[in-house]
Amino acid sequence: MKRKRAEHYDRLTHPLVRENGELRRATWEEALGRAAEGFRRNIQAHGPDAFAMLSCARSTNEMNYVGQKFTRVVIGTNNVDSCNRTCHAPSVAGLSAAFGSGGGTSSYQEVEEADVIVMWGSAARNAHPIFFQHVLKGIRKGARMFAVDPRRTGTAEWADRWLGLNVGTDIPLAHAVAREIIHSGLHNQVFIERATEGFEEYAASVEPWTLTVAEQVTGVPAEAIRELAHAYARADRAQLCWTLGITEHHNATDNVRALINLSLLTGHVGRYGSGLSPLRGQNNVQGGGDMGAIPNRLPGFQDILDPEIRARFEQAWDVPIQPRYGLNLTEMLEAMAEGEVTTCYLIGENPVQSEADSLNCVKRLSMLDHLVVQDIFLTKTAQMADVVLPAAAAWCESDGTFTNSERRVQRVRKALEAPGEARDDIWILCELARRLGHDWDYDGSEQVWDELRAVSPAHKGMTYQRLTDLQGIQWPCPSEDALEPPFLHGRLWDPDPAKRGRLAPFAVLRHSPPVDLLDEEYPLRLTTGRRLDSYNTGVQSSGFASPLRRGENIELSPEDAARLGVTAGEEVRISSRRGSVVAPVHIDPALRPGLVFMTMHFPDEVDTNALTIEATCPIAGTAEFKAAAVRVDRLVPAKAG
Ligand SMILES: Nc1nc2c(c(=O)[nH]1)N[C@H]1C(S)=C(S)[C@@H](COP(=O)(O)OP(=O)(O)OC[C@H]3O[C@@H](n4cnc5c(=O)[nH]c(N)nc54)[C@H](O)[C@@H]3O)O[C@H]1N2
Ligand SMILES: Nc1nc2c(c(=O)[nH]1)N[C@H]1C(S)=C(S)[C@@H](COP(=O)(O)OP(=O)(O)OC[C@H]3O[C@@H](n4cnc5c(=O)[nH]c(N)nc54)[C@H](O)[C@@H]3O)O[C@H]1N2
Ligand SMILES: [Mo]
Numbered sequence: 097m098k099r100k101r102a103e104h105y106d107r108l109t110h111p112l113v114r115e116n117g118e119l120r121r122a123t124w125e126e127a128l129g130r131a132a133e134g135f136r137r138n139i140q141a142h143g144p145d146a147f148a149m150l151s152c153a154r155s156t157n158e159m160n161y162v163g164q165k166f167t168r169v170v171i172g173t174n175n176v177d178s179c180n181r182t183c184h185a186p187s188v189a190g191l192s193a194a195f196g197s198g199g200g201t202s203s204y205q206e207v208e209e210a211d212v213i214v215m216w217g218s219a220a221r222n223a224h225p226i227f228f229q230h231v232l233k234g235i236r237k238g239a240r241m242f243a244v245d246p247r248r249t250g251t252a253e254w255a256d257r258w259l260g261l262n263v264g265t266d267i268p269l270a271h272a273v274a275r276e277i278i279h280s281g282l283h284n285q286v287f288i289e290r291a292t293e294g295f296e297e298y299a300a301s302v303e304p305w306t307l308t309v310a311e312q313v314t315g316v317p318a319e320a321i322r323e324l325a326h327a328y329a330r331a332d333r334a335q336l337c338w339t340l341g342i343t344e345h346h347n348a349t350d351n352v353r354a355l356i357n358l359s360l361l362t363g364h365v366g367r368y369g370s371g372l373s374p375l376r377g378q379n380n381v382q383g384g385g386d387m388g389a390i391p392n393r394l395p396g397f398q399d400i401l402d403p404e405i406r407a408r409f410e411q412a413w414d415v416p417i418q419p420r421y422g423l424n425l426t427e428m429l430e431a432m433a434e435g436e437v438t439t440c441y442l443i444g445e446n447p448v449q450s451e452a453d454s455l456n457c458v459k460r461l462s463m464l465d466h467l468v469v470q471d472i473f474l475t476k477t478a479q480m481a482d483v484v485l486p487a488a489a490a491w492c493e494s495d496g497t498f499t500n501s502e503r504r505v506q507r508v509r510k511a512l513e514a515p516g517e518a519r520d521d522i523w524i525l526c527e528l529a530r531r532l533g534h535d536w537d538y539d540g541s542e543q544v545w546d547e548l549r550a551v552s553p554a555h556k557g558m559t560y561q562r563l564t565d566l567q568g569i570q571w572p573c574p575s576e577d578a579l580e581p582p583f584l585h586g587r588l589w590d591p592d593p594a595k596r597g598r599l600a601p602f603a604v605l606r607h608s609p610p611v612d613l614l615d616e617e618y619p620l621r622l623t624t625g626r627r628l629d630s631y632n633t634g635v636q637s638s639g640f641a642s643p644l645r646r647g648e649n650i651e652l653s654p655e656d657a658a659r660l661g662v663t664a665g666e667e668v669r670i671s672s673r674r675g676s677v678v679a680p681v682h683i684d685p686a687l688r689p690g691l692v693f694m695t696m697h698f699p700d701e702v703d704t705n706a707l708t709i710e711a712t713c714p715i716a717g718t719a720e721f722k723a724a725a726v727r728v729d730r731l732v733p734a735k736a737g
Contacts, residue, residue, distance in 0.1 A: 106473055106474070106639045107472060107473065107486075107515045107516070107518065108471060108472060108473060108474055108478075108484065108486035108487075108516075108518060109486060109515050109516025109517060109518060110122075110486060110516055110517045111123070111124055111126070111127030111128075111483070111484060111485055111486060111517070112127070112474075112481075112483070112484040113126060113127055113130050113482070113483050113484075114481070114482045114483070119479070119481075119484060124517065124519070124527075127483050127484075127485060128485075128524075128527050128528060128531060129531065130482070130483050131441075131468045131483040131485065131528060132528050132531035132532050134439055134465070134466030134468065134482060134483070135147060135171065135439055135441070135466065135468075135528075135532065136532060137465075137466070138438045138439035138465055138466055139171060139172075139439075141438075142436075142438055144171050144172035144173040145173045145175060145422075145423075145436070145437075146436065146437055146438045146439060147167070147171045147173055147175060147437070147439050147440070147441070148173075148175040148176075148177075148423060148428040148431070148437045148439075148440045148441070149163060149164075149166070149167045149171075149175065149176045149177075149440070149441045149442075149443070150176075150177060150178055150179070150425065150428075150440075150441075150442045150443060150444075150445040150447070151163035151164060151176055151177070151178045151384055151389035151443055151444075152178065152384070152443040152444025152445065152470075152487075152490070152521065153178045153179050153180060153377075153378035153379070153380055153381035153384045153444070153445075154378055154379055154380060154444050154490060154491065155380065155384075155443070155444055155487075155490040155494070155496075155521050156380065156383075156490050156494055156495075156496025156497060156498065156508065156521075156522075156541065157380065157383040157384075157386070157387050157496060157497045157498065157499060157505065157545070157548070158495075158496040158497065158522060158541040158544040158545055158548075159443075159490060159494070159496065159520075159521040159522050159525070160178075160380070160383060160384040160387035160388075160389040161387040161388065161395055161544055161545075161547070161548045162521075162522050162525045162526070162536075162538070162544060163176065163387075163389055163443060163521075163525060164176045164387060164388040164389045164390075164395070165388075165413065166525050166528070166529055167422075168388075168394075168413070168415070168417055168418075169413050169415050169534065170528075170529045170532050170533075170534050171532075172415070172416075172418070173418065173422055174391050174392075174400060174417075174418050174420070174421060174422025175391060175422040175423045175428060175437070176388075176389050176390070176391060176422060177389070177390055177391055177422075177423070177424045177425045177428065178381065178384045178385070178389050178390070178425070178445065179377070179378060179381065179425075179445055179450070180381050180384060180385050180390065181424050181425035181426060181716070181717050181718060182344070182425070182450060182451075182718060182719065182721070183339075183340055183343060183344070183376075183377040183378075183381065183718070184339075184343055184374050184376055184377065184381065185343075185390075185424070185713075185716035185717060185718050186342075186343040186348035186349040186351070186352050186713055186715070186716040186718050187200075187338070187342075187343055187352050187374035188374075188385060188390075188716075189349045189352070189715050189716045190349050190352030190353045190356055191352070191356065191372070191374070193349075193353070193601070193603075194353065194356045194360070194600050194601065194603075195365075195584070195585050195600055196598060197397065197584060197585075198385070198397060199382070199386075199397075199503045199571070199584060200371070200372060200373040200374055200375075200376075200501055200502060200503065201365055201366070201371040201372045201373070201583055201584040201585055202335060202369075202370070202371025202372070202373055202502070202582070202583045202584075203371075203502045203504075203570065203582035203583060204227065204230045204502050205230075205582065206333070206335060206368065206369050206370075206371060206582065206583065207227075207230045207231060207233075207234050207335050207337075207373070208230050208233040208234045208237065209234070209237070209333060209369055210234050210239050210331070210333045210334060210335045210369060210370075211238070211239055211240065211331040211332050211333050211334065212239060212240050212241075212242070212327050212328055212331035212333075212334040212335070213231055213234055213235070213239050213240070213241045213242070213334075213335045213337065214241075214242045214244065214324070214328060214334070214335070214336045214337065215231070215241065215242070215243045215244070215245075215251050215255070215337050215338075216244040216266070216336065216337065216338040216341065216342060216355060217244060217245060217266065217338050217339055217340065217341015217342040217343075218243075218245070218251060218337055218338055218339035218340075218341060218375060219245070219247075219249045219250070219251055219339070219341075219625055219626060220251050220337070220339070220375060221249065221250035221251040221253075221254065221628075222249070222250055222251075222626055222627055222628040223339065223375075223377075223625075223626045223628075224339070224375045224501075225628065227375055227501065228251070231254070231337075232254070234335075235254065240256045240257075240327055241254060241255045241256055242255055242256065242257050242258075242259065242324050242327070242328075243255035243257070243258045243259070244259045244261060244266070244269065244324075244341075245258070245259075245260065245261075245341055246260060246261055246262065246263050246341075246623060246688070246691055247260075247623075247684075247686045247687055247688075247691070247693060248260060248685075248686040248687075249686065250628075252686075257320055257323055257324065259314075259316045259320050259321070259324060260315065260316065260688060261314040261315055261316050262313070262314055262315045262621075263610060263621050263623050263691065263722060263723045264345060264609050264610040264722075264723050265313055265314040265315070265607070265609075266341075266342060266345075266351050266354060266355075267347070267350060267351060267354045267605055267606070267607045267608075268305055268309075268310050268313045268314050268607050269310060269314045269316060269321065270354035270355060270357065270358060271301075271302040271305035271310070271354065271605075271607075272302075272305040272306070272307055272309070272310030272314075272321050272325075273321060273324055273325040273328070273358060274298075274299075274302045274305075274325075274357060274358060274361055275302045275303060275305050275306065276307060276321065276322055276325035276326070277325050277326075277328075277329045277358075277361055277362065278299055278302070278361070280325070280326065280329070282325075282326065282329035282330060282362070283329070283361045283362065284361065284362050284363035286363070287360070287362075287363030287588075287589070288360070288361070288363075290588070290589070290591075290596065291360070291363075291366070291588035291589065291596065291599060291600055292360045292599055292600050292601065292602060293599040293600070293601050293602070294601050294602040294603075294604070295602055297602070297604050298357060298361075298602035298603070298604055301604045301605070307321055307322055313607070315688075328358065328362060328364070329361075329362045331364070331370075332369065333364075333368075333369025333370050334362070334364045334369075334370050335364075335369075335370065335371055335373060336355055336358065336359060336364065336371070336372050336373070337372075337373040337374075337375060338352070338355055338373075338374055338375075339374065339375050339377075340377075340625065340721070340722065341625075341722060342355065343374070343716075343718055344718060344719065344720060344721040344722040345610070345713065345718075345720050345722055345723065346608070346610070346611050346711040346712060346713055346719075346720040347608045347713060348713040348715075348716055348718050349713050349715040349716050350603070350605045350606075350608070352374075353603035353605055354603070354605055355372070356372060356600075356603070357602050357603060357605075359371075359372055360600055360602055361602075365585060365588070365600075366583070366584070366585035366586050366587070366588040366589055367583065367586065367589055368581070368582075368583060371583055371584075373501060373502075374501070375501045376500070376501040378632075379491065379498055379500075380490075380498040380499060382499045382500060382501060382503065383497070383498055383499030383505070385397070386499055386552075386554070386555075386571070387548065390424075391421050391422030391423055391424050392421040392422070394406070394409050394417070394551075395409075395548055395551055395552045396548075396551065396552025396553060396554045396555060397554065398552070400417065400418075400419070400420070400421060401419065401420075401421070403419070406419060408551065409551060412550065412551050423437070424717040425447075425717065426710075426712050426717035426718075426719070427717065428440070429447075429451070429457060429460045429461075430460075432460040432461065432463050432464060433459075433460050433463065435463065437464070438464060438465045438466070439464060439465055439466040439467070439468075440461070440464055440466075440467050440468070441468045441470070442467070442468070442469045442470070442471075442477060442481075443470045443471075443487070443521060444470065444471055444472070444487065444521075445477070446471075446475040446476065446477045446632075446633045446635055447461070447477055448461065448475070448476040448477040448480065449475070449476050449477070449633040449634075449696070449699035449703070449705065450632065450633050450696065450705065451705060451710075451719070452705055452708040452709060452710045452719035452720070452721055453674050453675075453705065453706075453708060453709060453710040453719075454675075454699075454703055454705035454706055454708075455674065455675055455706055456674075456710060457705075458480070461477070461480055462480065466482050467480060467481045467482050467483075468481060468482065468483045468484075468485065469481040469483075469484050469485070470484075470485040470486075470487050470521065470524060471484070471485075471486075471487060471635075472486070472487050472488070472489045472518070472636075473635050473636070473639075475633070475635050476699070476700075485519075485524050486514075486516065486517060486518040486519070487514075487518060487519065487520070487521050487524065488514035488518050488519060488520045488521070489514070490508070490521065491508060492510070492511050492512050493510055493511075493512050493513065493514040493518075493520070494508070494510055494520050494521070494522075494541070495508070495509055495510050495540065495541040495542075496508055496541040496544075496545075497541075497545065497563065499571070502570060502582075503570045503571045504568040504569065504570045505555070505558055505563060505568060505569055505570075505571065506563065506567070506568035507560065507563050507564055507568075522538060522541070522544065526538060542560050545558075545560060546559075553572070553574050554571040554572040554573065554574065555571060555573060556573065556574050556575070556576070557569070557573040557574055557575045557576045557577075557578070558571075558573045559576065562576070566579075570582060585600075588600060610711075610720060610723035610725075611709060611711035611720060611723075612672070612673065612709045612711065612720070612723060612724050612725040613725060614725050615725070617727060618671075618672060618673065618725035618726055618727050619690075619725075619727060620656070620690060620691070620692050620725070620726050620727060620728060621690055621691050621692070621723060621724075621725065621726075622670070622672070622692050622693070622694060622707060622708075622723075622724040622725070622726040623691065623692075623693055623722045623723060623724075624693070624694050624695065624696055624704055624708065624721050624722065624724075625693065625695065625722075626695060626697070627645075627695055627697065628644070629642055629644040629645045630645055630695065630697035630698070631697070632696065632697070633696060633697070633699055634697045634698055634699065634700070637697065638697070638698065638700070646682070647680075647698055647701060647702075648679050648680075648694065648695060648697065648698040648701055648702035648704065649679055649680055649681065649682035649694070650668060650670050650679045650680070650681055650682070650692055650693075650694055650728060651682045651683075651684040651687060651692060651693040651694065652681055652682070652683055652684070652687065652692055652728070653683075653684070653685070653687040653688055653689045653690075653691065653692075654683055654685055655689040656687075656689055656690070656692065656728075657681065657683045659689075660728055660730065661730065662681050662728070662730060663681065664681055664682060664683050665680050665681065666680065666681050666730070666731075666732075667679065667680050667681075667731055668680075668681055668728050668729060668730055668731060669728070669729045669730075669731060670692075670694070670707060670726050670727070670728055671707075671726060671727050671729070672706075672707040672708075672709070672724050672725060672726045673709075673725065674706065674707060674708075674709065675703070675706030675707055676706070676707075677702050677703055677704065677706055677707065678702070678731070679694065679702045692726065692728070694707075696721075705721075707724050707726060708720070708721050708724050709723075709724050
């Protein structure tokens with residue numbers, strides 16, 4: 097059957113190389129030669145750690161496997177990461193520290209069957225509309241839903257209770273919930289004794305957070321905190337879901353641990369119906385990490401520091417693997433500033449527009465000796481590259497698998513031909529590997545997948561045939577003829593200590609307010625996030641007209657708009673300690689006074705990330721996109737009278 101093409105006037109259709117400062121059209125032969133030569137030159141001059149790759153969280157598992165293998169085998173460094181760093185790296189770090197595995201613990205079906213669903217810092221109705229259908233089914237079956245968000249979001253509209261907290265006060269709120277549970281005797285003593293450690297210290301640490309103190313700090317009425325505590329602890333089945341309201345903070349891993357603590361306190365983890373779900377962002381950001389496209393894990397989420405695991409991969413790949421973690425995205429950018437990373441291979445990532453403090457990011461990327469960008473569009477980042485390689489869009493022009501937030505691996509199939517000379521990400525990686533002395537040639541995505549299955553116990557039982565027959569399989573799947581339960585960590589409930597394994601530790605945490613302080617000059621709290629109608633840096637959602645999309649706005653509460661004397665649609669200047677932009681006003685009653693909101697969807701017109709702060713979580717490297725201090729100024733002085 098002849099396939100149609102995904103026609104798009106803006107798609108990259110042929111390779112580009114830089115000549116005399118300008119990008120010009122090139123053949124594949126020339127572009128691949130230039131890309132490989134630049135990598136070789138930099139590695140020879142500075143060693144393999146001068147190279148860094150960002151792998152594409154929109155592309156397939158198979159592509160991410162080959163991408164990280166390129167970094168580790170062809171180049172010889174662990175410097176590989178992706179946009180997971182900007183969203184759920186803290187979830188992975190927090191869950192790994194508590195349970196030894198970074199995946200969400202439950203399945204979507206369990207959300208439909210829960211008694212209580214808590215959506216914490218998550219605008220799921222806009223950002224995870226498919227998952228939100230499962231939430232709605234749960235609500236229809238009688239679940240009570242709580243939304244914890246500074247804004248009264250579309251998600252909050254569906255909640256039984258909206259807890260409108262001040263930005264960056266999630267730890268005080270979680271601590272007050274915990275204290276209330278303990279003081280009401282609603283904690284799960286059996287589970288605490290059997291499966292956890294550190295309860296006494298934890299209980300003592302939350303003691304100062306009375307409902308009254310918490311109300312003062314978080315802005316949430318004591319009664320609402322109490323209601324959440326009692327509903328969560330008394331539920332038979334409770335699902336705690338979170339997203340970037342928790343993770344895009346300078347203390348994000350602590351925020352995640354604060355929520356995990358609540359599940360340990362109540363036993364809402366490790367059994368059917370109860371669990372913890374960080375809803376992942378990009379279509380395959382879960383899979384990218386699982387495939388090892390992160391600096392500290394080999395495929396199958398296996399720790400690089402473990403000598404036995406390393407030895408297994410060294411044998412499979414026939415190269416030595418560096419016995420240390422590579423640089424994460426945040427550290428890569430810092431290393432560029434230091435002249436330590438001098439060449440970068442960016443696959444499907446647009447950091448010029450998505451990084452916090454974007455002006456600083458541009459400065460750092462411009463210090464590179466050699467930048468290769470592989471994308472489906474000529475992004476702002478691609479415009480800085482020495483070589484641009486046109487890729488096929490994985491979701492419709494490639495074969496392979498994606499992994500969703502419930503750890504379910506599903507097949508995707510090529511439905512359309514890539515436009516012009518655009519080629520599959522894996523084909524491009526193999527061509528570059530060949531030019532750097534590794535004779536790679538995969539005969540289709542299944543061959544890559546089978547190579548992965550041989551090295552990853554969690555994926556071993558997932559043949560393509562089985563994935564097709566069962567319409568997707570959740571990991572772990574160690575055997576070809578059985579399936580594991582849909583939730584993780586059932587072992588924690590096992591009466592036999594030997595089978596229970598490592599205990600889950602409570603974390604003692606302290607409250608740490610946002611780094612960018614409010615003062616007279618910058619009195620408003622800016623938080624940034626998403627709308628239903630647009631996607632991330634807008635590269636994939638801005639190229640066509642939509643009656644839904646209204647462009648960037650500074651969203652203000654009616655009270656702040658009145659105080660500033662601004663009207664809807666009026667253009668105003670928004671400034672932070674790092675930069676300043678102009679955007680029209682949109683008045684939104686979902687905001688409380690003092691809180692303003694912008695998206696990051698229209699950076700060509702309004703570069704929101706010129707305002708955000710690069711204060712990052714020291715454990716996960718994620719930036720505090722959710723809390724900047726800004727001021728709003730009128731461009732036209734108010735008329736007297
Ligand atoms: N339509 C659409 N869908 C998307 C995307 C998109 O761009 N457009 N992007 C995808 C990606 S990559 C991701 S990672 C996900 C993100 O999905 P979400 O995390 O749901 O989206 P956000 O709007 O970034 O932020 C979530 C909420 O955090 C709240 N928040 C801000 N500060 C705080 C705080 O201090 N505490 C708490 N509790 N909440 C706070 C915000 O008000 C916001 O409603 O969406 C994915 N889905
Ligand atoms: N202010 C603010 N900034 C934020 C956030 C926020 O909440 N507030 N959120 C952060 C988050 S959670 C994220 S995930 C990042 C997103 O940051 P990025 O990942 O940099 O942004 P995207 O717009 O998703 O860019 C994805 C790129 O992948 C390309 N692409 C799509 N499919 C393919 C494919 O199959 N192959 C290849 N090679 N390329 C492909 C697209 O054309 C696009 O250029 O932004 C972060 N930045
Ligand atoms: Mo994301």
